[in-house]
Amino acid sequence: MTPASPTHVAAFPSNRVNLAELPLALGPLDGRYRAVAAPLVDHLSEAALNRARVHVEVEWLIHLTDGGFLPGAPRLNTQEKAYLRSLVATFDESTVTELAEIEAETRHDVKAIEYLIKRRLDAAPATLGESTVLPHVREIVHIFCTSEDINNLSYALTLRTAIAEVWLPAARKMVDALAAMAHEHAAAPMLARTHGQPATPTTLGRELAVLAHRLRRQLARVERAEYLGKINGATGTYGAHSISVPEADWDAIARAFVEGLGLTWNPLTTQIESHDFQAELYSDVARFNRVLHNLATDVWTYVSLGYFKQNLAAQGSTGSSTMPHKVNPIRFENAEANLEISCALLDSLSATLVTSRLQRDLTDSTTQRNIGVALGHSLLAIDNVTRGLAGLDVNHAAMEADLDGAWEVLGEAVQQAMRAAEVAGATGMENPYERLKELTRGRSVDGAAMREFISGLGMPAHVEERLLALTPATYTGLAAQLVERHLAK
Numbered sequence: 255m256t257p258a259s260p261t262h263v264a265a266f267p268s269n270r271v272n273l274a275e276l277p278l279a280l281g282p283l284d285g286r287y288r289a290v291a292a293p294l295v296d297h298l299s300e301a302a303l304n305r306a307r308v309h310v311e312v313e314w315l316i317h318l319t320d321g322g323f324l325p326g327a328p329r330l331n332t333q334e335k336a337y338l339r340s341l342v343a344t345f346d347e348s349t350v351t352e353l354a355e356i357e358a359e360t361r362h363d364v365k366a367i368e369y370l371i372k373r374r375l376d377a378a379p380a381t382l383g384e385s386t387v388l389p390h391v392r393e394i395v396h397i398f399c400t401s402e403d404i405n406n407l408s409y410a411l412t413l414r415t416a417i418a419e420v421w422l423p424a425a426r427k428m429v430d431a432l433a434a435m436a437h438e439h440a441a442a443p444m445l446a447r448t449h450g451q452p453a454t455p456t457t458l459g460r461e462l463a464v465l466a467h468r469l470r471r472q473l474a475r476v477e478r479a480e481y482l483g484k485i486n487g488a489t490g491t492y493g494a495h496s497i498s499v500p501e502a503d504w505d506a507i508a509r510a511f512v513e514g515l516g517l518t519w520n521p522l523t524t525q526i527e528s529h530d531f532q533a534e535l536y537s538d539v540a541r542f543n544r545v546l547h548n549l550a551t552d553v554w555t556y557v558s559l560g561y562f563k564q565n566l567a568a569q570g571s572t573g574s575s576t577m578p579h580k581v582n583p584i585r586f587e588n589a590e591a592n593l594e595i596s597c598a599l600l601d602s603l604s605a606t607l608v609t610s611r612l613q614r615d616l617t618d619s620t621t622q623r624n625i626g627v628a629l630g631h632s633l634l635a636i637d638n639v640t641r642g643l644a645g646l647d648v649n650h651a652a653m654e655a656d657l658d659g660a661w662e663v664l665g666e667a668v669q670q671a672m673r674a675a676e677v678a679g680a681t682g683m684e685n686p687y688e689r690l691k692e693l694t695r696g697r698s699v700d701g702a703a704m705r706e707f708i709s710g711l712g713m714p715a716h717v718e719e720r721l722l723a724l725t726p727a728t729y730t731g732l733a734a735q736l737v738e739r740h741l742a743k
Contacts, residue, residue, distance in 0.1 A: 297416035298626030306408035406527035436463035440737035460733035472542035525614035529607035585642030599628035
């Protein structure tokens with residue numbers, strides 16, 4: 255039979271609408287997943303960074319004038335300080351636009367901040383009256399500062415609030431939900447699988463508790479993170495400070511300022527704060543991500559085994575575009591992918607930020623602009639796991655059926671009981687491993703065969719009685735107690 259001629263396929267039309275001219279997002283965090291990632295915008299966007307820069311510049315000005323560290327500089331009154339701090343509180347869309355216009359001329363983002371503040375100082379008399387000293391402190395704005403004095407503090411402040419106010423609350427909520435599931439199903443027997451093979455039974459709750467415990471350890475590390483900062487000039491020597499005002503203790507002044515912002519002072523740096531604290535934090539978040547990835551793959555497998563049923567209302571009604579019977583574990587698959595992207599970015603940040611050529615290179619400037627993206631993908635994964643866990647129903651019948659089909663897992667219990675009996679003085683308990691291997695290796699054993707084997711061992715009566723009463727479903731050791739004892743609710 256002669257094949258038909260290939261049908262002509264039209265080329266992608268060259269006169270198509272240029273989507274770049276529309277207000278569309280390039281990446282998924284600002285597009286498809288905007289609702290989940292949006293809280294980070296208030297902390298880790300370019301606008302949030304600029305707002306933090308304004309905050310640092312304003313507070314540096316107030317710190318210097320309040321402390322009388324600059325001979326001849328006026329002291330600011332309460333109204334003048336409030337006016338300056340209002341520049342941060344009222345930082346809005348019009349401010350973002352104005353800054354962009356200034357930067358288009360300066361071609362320097364921090365210089366644009368300096369000029370913006372000076373504009374506001376010049377405009378202060380219209381609000382505070384002609385007697386205000388603010389127009390006369392213009393040259394104190396950014397005095398003795400290199401751009402990195404402002405940037406490192408701004409990044410530390412925005413990163414700290416992003417972690418404390420967005421990422422950690424979402425992560426804690428998810429882990430608490432997981433811990434609640436662990437307690438609810440602490441005694442639900444489940445066949446374990448080591449190397450994918452049937453193994454000594456456990457409980458569903460105990461396995462979830464292991465992951466909850468691991469995740470909480472990583473959260474504790476993130477919660478203990480230090481956020482370091484410095485404000486020591488162009489190469490970290492206070493060179494301009496000490497030559498201009500030699501009588502001031504600039505080391506102490508800088509420390510008081512950094513600590514006054516709620517940050518940890520870094521006393522020895524080059525032009526930049528060394529970013530070691532960032533690398534430490536990103537490594538901890540990445541480790542949390544990887545444990546969460548382990549949770550996602552395990553839950554996906556339990557769904558595949560039928561141990562979990564997915565709640566249609568919680569997971570969405572469409573599981574497959576062609577197979578209507580399916581409800582896919584998309585929340586956990588989505589989480590896996592986003593955790594991998596997040597970890598790749600966090601690993602890159604951790605690896606690159608700790609190195610700066612000699613006293614300064616600019617690689618960190620571009621790199622740090624991806625902090626929000628890295629945390630955004632982690633936040634999206636956390637949200638998916640939270641939603642995914644909420645949509646799971648435990649299928650106890652499936653777990654019980656698997657247990658009842660794997661009586662061979664009692665071989666471990668019988669073997670170890672034989673060893674203990676021999677130690678206690680019983681005879682005829684030789685070669686327990688080999689005897690159980692002959693019964694169980696590579697074959698399924700039902701309850702009748704296991705009980706017949708136990709009865710023929712000649713074990714002490716009380717031991718035999720205990721083993722004959724054992725089933726795969728009751729061979730869970732201290733699993734349930736371990737959850738209650740070691741996993742806080």
